[in-house]
Amino acid sequence: MSDTQNLTLVQAVRDGLKGELERDDDVVVFGEDVGKNGGVFRATQGLYEEFGEERVFDTPLAESGIVGTAVGMAAYGMKPVPEMQFSGFAYPGFDQIVSHAARLRTRSRSRFSVPMTLRMPYGGGIRAPEHHSESKEAFYAHEAGLKVVVPSTPHDTKGLLAAAIRDPDPVVFMEPKLIYRAFREEVPDESYTVELGEATTRREGDDVSLFTWGAMTRPSMAAAENLAGEIDVEVIDLRTLSPMDWDSIVESFKKTGRAVVVHEAPKSGGLGAEIATTIQEEALGYQRAPVQRVTGFDTPFPLYALEDYYMPEAARIEDGIREAVEF
Amino acid sequence: MTFGYGSTGGTAVSVLETDPREKVQVLAEDGSVVEGATVPDLSEETFVEMYRTMKLARHFDERAVSLQRQGRMGTYPPLSGQEGAQVGSAMALRDEDWIVPSYREHAASYVHGLTLEGTLRYWMGDERGNRLEDLNIFPVAVPIASQIPHAAGLGMAADYNDSDEVFMCYFGDGATSEGDFHEGLNFGGVFDTPTVFFCNNNQWAISVPREKQTAAETIAQKAVAYGMEGIQVDGMDPLAVYQVTSAAVERARSAEGEQLRPTLIEAVQYRYGAHTTADDPSVYREDDEVEKWKAKDPIPRLEAFLRDRGVLDDERVAELTDSIEEEVAEAIDTAEEYTRPTTESMFEHVYAGMPERLRQQQAYLDRLQSEHGDEELLE
Ligand SMILES: Cc1ncc(C[n+]2csc(CCOP(=O)(O)OP(=O)(O)O)c2C)c(N)n1
Numbered sequence: 001m002s003d004t005q006n007l008t009l010v011q012a013v014r015d016g017l018k019g020e021l022e023r024d025d026d027v028v029v030f031g032e033d034v035g036k037n038g039g040v041f042r043a044t045q046g047l048y049e050e051f052g053e054e055r056v057f058d059t060p061l062a063e064s065g066i067v068g069t070a071v072g073m074a075a076y077g078m079k080p081v082p083e084m085q086f087s088g089f090a091y092p093g094f095d096q097i098v099s100h101a102a103r104l105r106t107r108s109r110s111r112f113s114v115p116m117t118l119r120m121p122y123g124g125g126i127r128a129p130e131h132h133s134e135s136k137e138a139f140y141a142h143e144a145g146l147k148v149v150v151p152s153t154p155h156d157t158k159g160l161l162a163a164a165i166r167d168p169d170p171v172v173f174m175e176p177k178l179i180y181r182a183f184r185e186e187v188p189d190e191s192y193t194v195e196l197g198e199a200t201t202r203r204e205g206d207d208v209s210l211f212t213w214g215a216m217t218r219p220s221m222a223a224a225e226n227l228a229g230e231i232d233v234e235v236i237d238l239r240t241l242s243p244m245d246w247d248s249i250v251e252s253f254k255k256t257g258r259a260v261v262v263h264e265a266p267k268s269g270g271l272g273a274e275i276a277t278t279i280q281e282e283a284l285g286y287q288r289a290p291v292q293r294v295t296g297f298d299t300p301f302p303l304y305a306l307e308d309y310y311m312p313e314a315a316r317i318e319d320g321i322r323e324a325v326e327f
Numbered sequence: 328m329t330f331g332y333g334s335t336g337g338t339a340v341s342v343l344e345t346d347p348r349e350k351v352q353v354l355a356e357d358g359s360v361v362e363g364a365t366v367p368d369l370s371e372e373t374f375v376e377m378y379r380t381m382k383l384a385r386h387f388d389e390r391a392v393s394l395q396r397q398g399r400m401g402t403y404p405p406l407s408g409q410e411g412a413q414v415g416s417a418m419a420l421r422d423e424d425w426i427v428p429s430y431r432e433h434a435a436s437y438v439h440g441l442t443l444e445g446t447l448r449y450w451m452g453d454e455r456g457n458r459l460e461d462l463n464i465f466p467v468a469v470p471i472a473s474q475i476p477h478a479a480g481l482g483m484a485a486d487y488n489d490s491d492e493v494f495m496c497y498f499g500d501g502a503t504s505e506g507d508f509h510e511g512l513n514f515g516g517v518f519d520t521p522t523v524f525f526c527n528n529n530q531w532a533i534s535v536p537r538e539k540q541t542a543a544e545t546i547a548q549k550a551v552a553y554g555m556e557g558i559q560v561d562g563m564d565p566l567a568v569y570q571v572t573s574a575a576v577e578r579a580r581s582a583e584g585e586q587l588r589p590t591l592i593e594a595v596q597y598r599y600g601a602h603t604t605a606d607d608p609s610v611y612r613e614d615d616e617v618e619k620w621k622a623k624d625p626i627p628r629l630e631a632f633l634r635d636r637g638v639l640d641d642e643r644v645a646e647l648t649d650s651i652e653e654e655v656a657e658a659i660d661t662a663e664e665y666t667r668p669t670t671e672s673m674f675e676h677v678y679a680g681m682p683e684r685l686r687q688q689q690a691y692l693d694r695l696q697s698e699h700g701d702e703e704l705l706e
């Protein structure tokens with residue numbers, strides 16, 4: 001049996017990067033403060049020292065430059081892993097992400113591809129200033145040509161990150177910074193992949209299916225446990241948001257006939273709507289109640305004095321589950 | 328090599344014509360006047376105000392960092408070391424002029440009328456601290472460089488309205504790498520806007536040193552590419568900053584002939600503390616470097632100058648220190664007395680009129696609050 005280490009999620013990011021840097025010389029890691037500083041969340045700690053400035057380097061403060069150069073490197077055959085310091089600061093690079101990373105394959109009829117993994121911490125709850133707390137995964141999932149991955153455990157983080165880096169297409173890898181250090185898990189030392197596009201069942205249940213991802217997995221599990229004995233909740237962690245694992249979603253829904261989607265992103269235009277509609281398209285005959293969405297509000301993410309009201313917490317999720325079941 | 332220049336604009340050769348690869352200085356590190364430099368023509372009272380404001384900013388900064396450490400405030404970006412640039416530049420503005428800040432300009436904003444408790448409340452996570460009623464100060468811009476095009480646009484609007492307001496836009500050395508820096512300055516040049524683009528080059532963008540932002544020798548010289556004047560000034564010399572900024576403000580308001588109105592000022596300075604309270608600078612820089620820059624500290628520098636002129640003595644300095652401590656302590660008390668903003672306020676300011684769906688979401692949160700109570704809801 002191979003050895004394991006007890007890692008936090010952010011340590012698993014680092015471990016995953018290290019594994020891929022060792023495995024493939026074409027992998028390079030760069031962005032703002034990822035070098036000597038080891039990243040503002042320490043996700044790249046020690047990599048600059050270990051792999052040198054050619055493979056792990058700081059860039060000027062310019063997201064369009066970071067993503068745009070990554071597109072160029074990737075088209076040339078490298079495996080760039082650029083970092084956006086926070087997802088809220090990715091927007092100067094948004095044009096490069098959606099106009100080029102997502103489309104170079106289509107534009108060149110697959111002559112060029114962009115095997116880039118764009119890491120970005122996302123999500124609220126860390127008492128940070130404005131623009132440090134948003135969840136905008138729907139922006140990226142809306143864009144054809146991009147894959148979108150959101151891990152929720154250290155083990156998955158390392159495996160999904162490796163799969164993303166090895167994937168031939170661009171992957172937006174969104175890291176739930178709220179749970180960067182929330183808990184530890186045994187993570188194998190050797191490198192491994194967790195397949196992109198596959199959801200996982202965190203808890204089996206018969207009464208209602210709860211679909212979630214990232215940092216919302218924990219309060220969702222807490223809500224399910226609080227209701228145990230009364231309502232039997234199945235919790236499915238989607239892990240990859242594009243392409244989504246529709247088979248698992250529909251299969252679970254056919255079993256329970258009820259669904260709750262939990263995301264911290266705003267409600268309107270969020271992925272909850274996509275899931276609810278697909279369920280209707282694929283399994284209307286099984287449906288026993290309207291699909292409930294427990295989400296952030298359709299407001300800008302507030303400064304931290306109010307952020308705890310913005311984020312779905314266990315009580316709010318329980319409320320949504322009851323709504324679905326008591327219909 | 329540094330040079331001192333006597334004029335404050337308007338005279339035959341403006342200080343703004345200085346080569347952007349040289350650095351304007353008035354006070355030497357020991358507070359003496361640099362040879363050939365002319366001290367700005369300010370009243371004793373104004374000199375003391377400049378000194379007091381810098382000292383107040385330093386004390387405020389220390390208190391703010393300790394509030395964060397005690398859990399009484401969120402992440403806070405300190406400004407110690409940068410008082411000379413902020414106070415010296417903001418004092419060159421008239422009340423009707425505007426400040427378009429980044430997130431570190433607590434002292435410049437204070438000079439322009441923002442209360443200390445307003446700054447504290449904002450960093451305590453309360454948006455109400457960012458509503459600067461009746462003050463010509465734009466809200467804090469956290470996304471780097473994003474405020475630079477705003478400052479050009481504000482200037483275009485002022486022109487359109489035949490107003491002679493001047494817009495002072497602050498940003499860091501790191502900001503000069505963003506596309507918005509280029510686009511903002513380019514619009515400033517093309518539309519000849521009444522804007523002063525003021526770069527607080529504090530040598531670091533979090534852990535990335537100035538040399539890694541640009542291969543250019545100075546930031547000031549980038550102005551050439553936009554057709555405007557660029558000037559480098561010792562940002563820890565409040566008198567030099569005042570002199571250069573006054574000339575740039577004057578030119579923005581009433582440039583003549585071929586002169587373009589906007590100016591790029593690079594104020595060379597140093598951030599003594601962490602980037603924010605979430606940062607640990609010991610990971611990426613040596614203490615020696617910090618100590619070297621502390622020898623240029625703007626506060627003792629102006630103090631020595633004013634003592635030498637007989638404007639300050641021990642007694643006056645002690646009086647000022649007491650009044651500063653009192654003012655800051657009062658501001659902290661006031662800021663902490665405010666209650667948490669209501670949950671309604673989260674929904675209120677999204678649109679001028681609240682869409683029905685938002686109203687429903689607010690009602691939903693109200694229901695959850697009354698059914699579960701805050702403690703259970705926020706668990
Ligand atoms: C567009 C964008 N990218 C990244 C960040 C994260 N960030 C915050 S401050 C900072 C460094 C800014 O350096 P500089 O412009 O020199 O200003 P200073 O903080 O030194 O005053 C970075 C990278 C951000 N706020 N906005």
Ligand SMILES: [Mg+2]
Pocket residue numbers: 499500501527528529530531532533
């Ligand atoms: Mg800086």
